[in-house]
Amino acid sequence: MAVAKTARVVETERLGPDTLLLDLCAAEPLGFIGGQYLILDSRIVLPNGKAVKRAYSLxxxxxxxxxxxxxxxxxxxxxxxxxxxxxxxxxxxSFSGPWGKFFPREDVSGRTLILATDTGITAALGLLRATRFAPLLPQARLMWLRDSAEYFLPDEFVKNQVPVACGEVRIEAIPAVGHPERVPYASAMLCEVLSRGDLTQAFIAGDGVVNLALLDDLVAAGVAVSKEQVESFFNMPKKSA
Structure with missing residues (x-):
């Protein structure tokens, strides 16, 4: 059973009409690796007895x-x-965690792609800012795909969060969630990256349907990637029987 921990909200900031940035201070060290997430407990209990808890990347x-x-x-x-x-x-x-394995092994080097769709950018930024990711930064490429410049986090905010040593940052528009061209568009963007060659590993986060397609593309291209290097925030494909 997860042990409940506490943190105090130090400050909040509105980043656009529908995004809130929270600055918190935990009662004790979290013991996390960049790329992991916490599960906040709202203390709301539904009529069926289920507690309302939500996962958010650091x-x-x-x-x-x-x-x-x-x-x-x-x-x-x-x-x-x-x-x-x-x-x-x-x-x-109140929260539990840290959870997740969205971080690199300590013995891996080489060119790394971090591709995030939509709110998956939070996991991508946490990963890039991890201490163990620092040696990979010069050969790292961050790609964020979202449907508009007004979506979730301002582009400038995202760029300011990326360590200066990161090799490349690219932010692009993509068809909205559920659009029939969304997956083909994301696959085409990945294909462009793969055409450069020498991609050692990849991490993908965000839209589950896009993630599944890109994971298949990466495996087919011989890139080292596992399910632990995929974080689906929403739109999770149903498991086949």
């Missing part, structure tokens, strides 16, 4: 283990995101 580099940031997009009718957007400085929140 934006912060793991050199600091007590102070950290989360970026949360307001979801229409979403109880979890509504709870987060109602938090104010001085409020204590």
């Amino acid at each position: 934006l912060t580099g793991d050199a600091e283990q007590c102070r950290f940031q989360l970026a949360v997009k307001r979801i229409p009718d979403g109880l979890g995101s509504a709870f987060v957007h109602g938090l104010a400085a001085g409020t204590d929140v």
